[in-house]
Amino acid sequence: MNPIVVKIGSQALFKDGVLDLKHIEQLIFQIIELIESKYPVCLVSSGAVAVGNFLTKDTHLQFQDHIQKRQVLASIGQPYLMSLYINILKKFNYYPAQILLNREDFRSCMHYENIRRALMGVLGGEKIIPILNENDTTTLTNLMFTDNDELASLVAGIVEAQRLILLTSTDGIYDRPPEEEGAVLIPHISIEESTKNIRLDGKTTMGRGGMISKLSSCKKAASLGVITHIANAREKNVLMRLVKNQESLGTVITGSCHLKGVKRWLSYSPTPPCSIIVDNNLKLRLLNNTLVSSILPIGVLKVIGDFQKDDIIAIKDVDNTTLGLGLSEYSSDDLKSYLGTYNQKPITRYEKMFIKS
Numbered sequence: 001m002n003p004i005v006v007k008i009g010s011q012a013l014f015k016d017g018v019l020d021l022k023h024i025e026q027l028i029f030q031i032i033e034l035i036e037s038k039y040p041v042c043l044v045s046s047g048a049v050a051v052g053n054f055l056t057k058d059t060h061l062q063f064q065d066h067i068q069k070r071q072v073l074a075s076i077g078q079p080y081l082m083s084l085y086i087n088i089l090k091k092f093n094y095y096p097a098q099i100l101l102n103r104e105d106f107r108s109c110m111h112y113e114n115i116r117r118a119l120m121g122v123l124g125g126e127k128i129i130p131i132l133n134e135n136d137t138t139t140l141t142n143l144m145f146t147d148n149d150e151l152a153s154l155v156a157g158i159v160e161a162q163r164l165i166l167l168t169s170t171d172g173i174y175d176r177p178p179e180e181e182g183a184v185l186i187p188h189i190s191i192e193e194s195t196k197n198i199r200l201d202g203k204t205t206m207g208r209g210g211m212i213s214k215l216s217s218c219k220k221a222a223s224l225g226v227i228t229h230i231a232n233a234r235e236k237n238v239l240m241r242l243v244k245n246q247e248s249l250g251t252v253i254t255g256s257c258h259l260k261g262v263k264r265w266l267s268y269s270p271t272p273p274c275s276i277i278v279d280n281n282l283k284l285r286l287l288n289n290t291l292v293s294s295i296l297p298i299g300v301l302k303v304i305g306d307f308q309k310d311d312i313i314a315i316k317d318v319d320n321t322t323l324g325l326g327l328s329e330y331s332s333d334d335l336k337s338y339l340g341t342y343n344q345k346p347i348t349r350y351e352k353m354f355i356k357s
Contacts (some may be wrong), residue, residue, distance in 0.1 A: 001039060001040065001162070002159070002161055003039075003041060003162070004041050004161060004162060004163045005155050005156040005161045005163070005165070006042070006043050006165045006239065007044040007148055007149060008043065008045050009046050009166070009167060009168045009169065009233070011168065012168060012234070013046075013050065014054070017054075019051065021084070024084060025088045027167070027233065030238070030239040032129075033240060034243060042123065042130050042155055042159060043129055043130065043131045044148055045131055045133055045148075046133065046148045048073070048081055048136055049070055049077055052075070052078075056076060071136065071137050075137045081133075082098055082131070085131055089129065094128070095127060095128050096128075096129055096130075096131045097125075097129065097130045097131065098132075098133075099122075099130055099131070099132045100134070101115065101134060102145070103145060110310060115158060116158050119155070119158060119159055123159065132155060133151075134148060147213050149166055149214050149216075150213065150217050152166065153217040153218070153221040153228075156226050156228075157221070157224055157226075161226050162226070162227065163226065163242070165239065166217070166228070166230045167233035168214070169232070169233065170211075170232060171185055172185050172186065172187070172231060173185070173214075173230055173251040175198055185251065186251050187250075187251060187252070188252050188253075189215075189219075189251060189252075189253045189254075190253070190255065191222050191223050191255035192255075214230055215230075215253070218230060219253055222253045222254055224255070227252065227253075227254055228253045228254075229242050229249075229250050229251065230253075231250030231251070235250075272305075272311070272325070274305030274306065274307040274332065275313055275316045275322075276295070276300050276303055276304070276313055276335070276347065277300065277301045277303075277304070277317070277320075278315060278316070279299050279300075279301055280318065281299065282295065282296075283323065286315070286323060294347075295315065295326065295346055295348050296342075296344060297340065297344045298341065300339055300340075300347065301318065302339075303332050303335050303339070305332060306333075307328055307331065307332045308328075308332075309328060309334075310328065312328070313325070313326060313327075313328045328347065329346060329347055
């Protein structure tokens with residue numbers, strides 16, 4: 001059976017500003033219930049920075065800037081958070097398998113396959129739960145995920161999850177901020193529907209993201225056929241109720257997709273820092289569905305960043321608009337020596353174009 005990816009937000013770990021150990025244990029118990037019912041589970045857990053902040057609230061730590069503060073708090077909070085999970089899982093004879101990731105880990109096909117191999121190995125073991133988080137201590141600002149909602153959606157793509165469940169401090173997506181009078185919970189959204197009239201203001205007090213990023217991550221997952229949910233972490237027995245699908249609970253986002261393997265990875269990948277700039281003639285050919293065209297060095301104006309063969313690169317036009325992604329057949333150094341030349345092999349394979357003419 002395909003796995004379920006469960007993401008627990010920082011806010012769901014606390015109650016009135018204090019770590020809610022009883023609630024955390026209840027969430028883990030629900031995950032174990034799913035596993036015992038033959039539903040493999042990947043847990044994406046936020047909270048390293050929030051826990052670090054909680055533990056050091058009575059100290060007087062000095063930081064160079066907010067980036068260093070985040071790094072230090074994460075380095076304190078992550079091991080403590082894992083110790084909580086270790087102690088809870090020990091009661092049920094389970095083991096946590098910690099996996100810390102950042103955007104760079106999704107850049108190359110080799111890294112992608114390595115992450116997939118590790119995850120599938122852990123999921124295939126008995127009494128083991130993979131627990132993932134962003135590596136906030138060492139991640140560079142420009143390589144950070146938007147938040148762990150994005151990481152959860154990427155993990156859902158890697159393991160070809162049947163469901164992605166984002167547990168948060170609200171009941172789902174509303175047509176306006178839920179604290180406003182007359183706000184209505186939206187039970188279902190399809191990726192084909194426009195959501196421009198939904199006001200998704202604000203974010204939780206402890207997390208980086210908000211409903212805008214949650215909906216974006218869910219729509220990304222749903223576009224690949226993963227049924228996605230946003231629901232309240234404090235709803236009784238929320239996980240099994242969502243999986244059994246016998247009632248309306250939270251907001252469900254649906255879509256469909258038949259992509260597999262590398263093309264699925266490209267569709268899911270965050271826009272990489274490295275790119276090629278194509279001329280307008282090649283841009284038109286790429287975006288015209290009736291023209292089959294390879295990206296050849298003759299049509300590339302510039303190479304940006306350092307990359308290796310089989311890395312993901314962005315395909316951009318002269319206005320710096322991202323047209324799509326591709327798997328590079330060259331290293332950046334090799335490609336620079338071939339720019340503007342004929343009779344060379346295509347630059348990319350498995351292109352995933354975002355914009356159509």
